[in-house]
Amino acid sequence: MKETFDVIIVGAGPAGISAACVLADAGIKTVVFERGEYPGAKNMSGGVLYGHDLSQILPDYAERKCPVERNIIESRLWYLSKDSGYSLGYRDSAFSGERKHNAFTVARARFDRWFAEQAVKKGALVVPATTVVDLLKENGHVAGVVTGRQDGEVRAKVTILADGVNSPLAAKTGCRAEPRPEHVALAVKEIIDLPPEVIEQRFGVAEGNGVTTELLGEITAGMDGVAAIYTNQASLSMSIGANLADFVSAKVKPYELIESFKQHPLLAPLIAGGQPREYLAHWLPEGGYDTIPQLYGDGYLIAGDSAMLFNALHREGNNLAMTSGKMAAEAAIEAIKRGDFSRKGLAGYGERLSASYVLKDMRKYRRFGRFLYGHTEIFKELPELASKAAREMLSVDGTPKKQKQQLIWREIRGKMGIWRLLRLAWRGWKSVK
């Protein structure tokens, strides 16, 4: 391509398209390269998006017919042993009223495509089916990209890397080190079709509303992981994932893990009669704050999953991607105005991210990932112990309650020990406080 641009964006996901919208709004000549057949073709997340961050980019997203699956009014958390489990949920009518679209589900293949169309309407150029294979460098300064096409060099003043967590490009060019297996989670996901009225009945919601359920415990076969069920308009998203290092050492097959997950007695009734429609796999950047790379350098910025921006505890990722993409764009605009595309000229990105919830939350939960990874009892001994305790206390069988308690404590002491349990609670608290 002979044409030169002000800004090149690698990847048409939430980070890249957010950046493209902000840049196009400012009249900056912008191109987005996307390796998929269309934006969204390669993208996967649990499927929840947040209205707040989207409205910062597109305040009128509803009028623009954003493809929302269901508005989330309830969040559930389940802690499961092999055949039983605890359930905790919070439902609030505020989430269907004044806080509507606080969180909503999307089909990423549809949402990302729609989002990219909005960037195009604003004046950005989006080029799909084009893989960026290298960065153009001049005196150590990023000066554009090399695509897989013939005569594939394209030059720009600033390049924004928003190509996702799995980025051979970032690793090859040294913009971000290749993640270690323990710094990513491998998740698989199935879309299961069900009629809308069946979903509404099973989850107790009205048309257009939905529920998210996060699940942990023995379902991840002793590995540090989590699962989720999200309601879409006429389907359920079922995902399950675990630390990749755990997958490697445990020799668990992800497609068998999701099969036994679907057969769990608490879940099987929710998906009964459903038709599997799609099967996907993707990483989640779970390394936390300490794995965030240098966020900007001479001629480039890095945003979203590529920059390992992800809040595992609150399952937030898309919002961090959108906001970091927006801030990268704002910093690029400043740099272009000043004519300084060096690391110094792009420093506004770091300042914005540090002042925002993005890096503040990443710092707050800095130790959370290591806490989960280091405490396998959460996924091994504890679910069964917790279930036994509840089963005992809820069974009406003529045994005095005092005796039941003694039985439960004896069990805990034998399997885990009181100190280990207290240490677990203390360290868990410290990792998120």
Add this chain to the structure above:
Amino acid sequence: MKIEDKLFLDRFRVDAESHLKIIDSEKCRDCREQPCLYFCPANVYRLEGDRISVNYEGCLECGSCRIGCPELNIEWRFPRGGYGVSHKFG
């Protein structure tokens, strides 16, 4: 539901050339654990006799084999633009 049936749900545009390559098959033969046979979510790596075959056609492009191989013995690049898996729902 078997993995073959799961992959059958997906849409792939398969390139003539593999985007995944085992760098040195001797290393695989000496690899005791061969974890790729298990953790790959698309069952790309399968044992055939004493060698590991690479069934790249059903690759979901997660990248796990690239960093999960204990020998880092897999050359991994993205499929050419427009090729590989295309999510219909996502």
